[in-house]
Amino acid sequence: MRHNRKAFIGLVALGVFAVLAVVGPWLAPFEPSMRSNALLQPPSSEHWFGTTHLGQDIFSQVLAGTRSVVFVGAVAGIVATVLSVLVGVTAGYLSGSAGEGLSALSNVFLVIPALPLIVIITSSLPETSNLTIALVIGLTSWAWNARVLRAQTLSLRRRDYVEAARANGESTWRIVLFEILPNLYAVIASGFVGTVLFAVISEITLAFIGVSDAGGWNWGTVLYWAQSQQALAQGAWWWFVPAGLAIALLGTALSLVNFGIDEYVNPRLRTRSSLRGVHMRVGFTPVLIKESS
Amino acid sequence: MSYLLKRLGFYLLTVWAAVTINFFVPRMIPGDPVQALITKQRGQMTSEAVRSLYVLFGLDKDESLASQYFSYLGQLLRGDLGMSFTFFPSPVADVIGDGLPWTVGLVGITTVIGFFLGTAAGAVVGWRRGTWADSLIPVTTFVSSIPYFWLGLVAIALLTGPGSFFPASGAYEIGLVPNWDWQFIGSTVQHGLLPAFTILVSSVSGWILSMRNMMVTVSSDDYVTVAHAKGLPERRVMLAYAARNALLPNVSGFALALGFIVGGTLLVEIVFSYPGLGLQLFQAVGAKDYPLLQGIFLIITLSVLLANLLADVAYLALDPRTRREA
Numbered sequence: 366m367r368h369n370r371k372a373f374i375g376l377v378a379l380g381v382f383a384v385l386a387v388v389g390p391w392l393a394p395f396e397p398s399m400r401s402n403a404l405l406q407p408p409s410s411e412h413w414f415g416t417t418h419l420g421q422d423i424f425s426q427v428l429a430g431t432r433s434v435v436f437v438g439a440v441a442g443i444v445a446t447v448l449s450v451l452v453g454v455t456a457g458y459l460s461g462s463a464g465e466g467l468s469a470l471s472n473v474f475l476v477i478p479a480l481p482l483i484v485i486i487t488s489s490l491p492e493t494s495n496l497t498i499a500l501v502i503g504l505t506s507w508a509w510n511a512r513v514l515r516a517q518t519l520s521l522r523r524r525d526y527v528e529a530a531r532a533n534g535e536s537t538w539r540i541v542l543f544e545i546l547p548n549l550y551a552v553i554a555s556g557f558v559g560t561v562l563f564a565v566i567s568e569i570t571l572a573f574i575g576v577s578d579a580g581g582w583n584w585g586t587v588l589y590w591a592q593s594q595q596a597l598a599q600g601a602w603w604w605f606v607p608a609g610l611a612i613a614l615l616g617t618a619l620s621l622v623n624f625g626i627d628e629y630v631n632p633r634l635r636t637r638s639s640l641r642g643v644h645m646r647v648g649f650t651p652v653l654i655k656e657s658s
Numbered sequence: 659m660s661y662l663l664k665r666l667g668f669y670l671l672t673v674w675a676a677v678t679i680n681f682f683v684p685r686m687i688p689g690d691p692v693q694a695l696i697t698k699q700r701g702q703m704t705s706e707a708v709r710s711l712y713v714l715f716g717l718d719k720d721e722s723l724a725s726q727y728f729s730y731l732g733q734l735l736r737g738d739l740g741m742s743f744t745f746f747p748s749p750v751a752d753v754i755g756d757g758l759p760w761t762v763g764l765v766g767i768t769t770v771i772g773f774f775l776g777t778a779a780g781a782v783v784g785w786r787r788g789t790w791a792d793s794l795i796p797v798t799t800f801v802s803s804i805p806y807f808w809l810g811l812v813a814i815a816l817l818t819g820p821g822s823f824f825p826a827s828g829a830y831e832i833g834l835v836p837n838w839d840w841q842f843i844g845s846t847v848q849h850g851l852l853p854a855f856t857i858l859v860s861s862v863s864g865w866i867l868s869m870r871n872m873m874v875t876v877s878s879d880d881y882v883t884v885a886h887a888k889g890l891p892e893r894r895v896m897l898a899y900a901a902r903n904a905l906l907p908n909v910s911g912f913a914l915a916l917g918f919i920v921g922g923t924l925l926v927e928i929v930f931s932y933p934g935l936g937l938q939l940f941q942a943v944g945a946k947d948y949p950l951l952q953g954i955f956l957i958i959t960l961s962v963l964l965a966n967l968l969a970d971v972a973y974l975a976l977d978p979r980t981r982r983e984a
Contacts, residue, residue, distance in 0.1 A: 484951065
């Protein structure tokens with residue numbers, strides 16, 4: 366991982382967010398919903414990110430909100446990845462109408478605009494919690510990865526070593542689990558990271574339009590209150606800047622990890638600077654790559 | 659031709675799926691939302707409107723699920739999407755009719771411009787791999803992970819305010835009556851610039867990244883090397899050889915990504931109080947206006963499908979292989 370700088374930086378940043386998700390609510394200097402007399406204060410040494418119209422500490426809100434964001438991202442990512450592997454690999458491996466049907470199903474889910482769909486489902490649910498939001502996002506956002514996995518499986522299932530396994534009389538289950546799946550790990554990992562990013566942005570967007578865990582905080586709820594209390598008109602930039610930057614940082618970290626995976630799968634994508642020239646590192650033999658264009 | 663027919667069949671299937679989702683989702687709503695509305699409106703609803711709402715919510719206990727489903731389909735075919743709670747007594751179809759032109763104008767135009775700009779920039783960046791152009795990648799990565807609506811908030815904070823050219827909200831000057839005179843069109847353009855710019859900045863970066871990756875993959879292919887060896891001018895190799903082929907996955911990616919993009923851009927409308935479907939969606943969520951929510955979902959899905967169909971036609975024109983199969 367060391368020689369893939371992008372992925373390394375991304376993973377470190379993700380680790381920081383994961384730690385904050387666990388300890389954030391305890392680290393927060395104030396109770397996120399607690400009101401005080403310091404109304405709409407700009408950042409100061411006491412309130413690092415300033416305060417809201419009710420005197421709530423925005424730093425504490427952002428810190429405490431990390432947990433919900435990471436939780437929803439992880440749960441939705443896991444649910445969607447499991448579904449996409451089930452649907453995608455099955456659709457790719459099965460020939461005939463079953464495979465076609467599954468493929469059509471994922472295409473239908475892909476074309477239907479995800480966000481409005483998530484909005485109508487979550488706002489019709491009897492109660493919205495982080496878990497239900499994560500499940501709805503996970504259940505509606507598996508289609509893209511299923512499509513990618515199906516294409517990969519299609520190209521794998523006619524390879525010689527799979528044919529050989531089949532000729533040996535290996536069971537279908539064994540072929541799929543031990544011959545095909547290991548070759549899909551990179552694709553699955555990159556799909557998982559992409560889905561987590563989508564889930565995080567969806568959760569924040571939902572919270573921003575007013576669908577969120579009752580009583581809980583996440584970065585989207587901070588922005589929701591900033592928007593509904595006219596933070597902009599009052600010049601309270603500190604109200605929405607930290608939450609937005611947190612989203613962008615988490616998003617960038619996820620994208621960096623994904624670039625790392627992409628470059629691992631497709632070496633052509635590596636930027637020259639990381640290939641060209643001699644990087645003297647202990648333990649590595651310097652390799653000069655020829656110019657190809 | 660058979661390619662298009664196949665796609666048409668698929669879109670019909672998708673419409674059916676969307677309608678069916680729309681039919682089942684309201685059945686999860688706890689309690690009796692229609693009764694709540696009737697109480698709120700204190701008997702101002704006609705019995706016909708009440709009946710149509712009961713069909714929409716599936717609260718018609720006397721009917722079986724199947725017959726409920728068919729009366730729902732029949733209602734949709736007549737263009738009856740029910741009554742809006744927030745804009746009562748306007749029917750949902752009228753409310754959406756007011757918002758749709760603004761959304762199509764703003765989101766439609768900027769999405770298409772963003773695609774062309776991003777693809778062109780991505781082609782150049784991918785072709786000049788290893789030069790300064792690579793430094794654009796971290797920037798676009800960062801920008802593409804920012805939610806559209808937050809960028810809109812920042813744009814409002816930085817660029818609007820007393821004495822600024824850019825208005826912070828609305829689609830036209832308050833007091834103007836929508837018509838086709840120059841004053842109104844000018845005002846519309848002035849109000850649309852900032853939201854359009856926001857959408858452009860955030861949507862362009864995704865296309866730059868995907869086009870760059872395709873260009874990089876394609877530019878080390880043999881036919882590009884051959885074109886170079888033939889001594890063709892650099893521009894020609896880049897545009898007519900590499901970009902020509904790298905474009906195909908980007909066009910099909912455009913069709914697939916539309917559903918995601920439209921979701922994000924609708925949020926920009928909320929930030930700018932732009933009177934399109936996104937703002938209506940926001941109001942509908944706040945007021946628990948289920949018929950409006952469903953209507954908007956249905957119309958957005960239909961629009962995305964229509965745009966997909968257009969992208970298919972473009973793909974058909976760009977890729978000769980799809981025509982030969984016919």
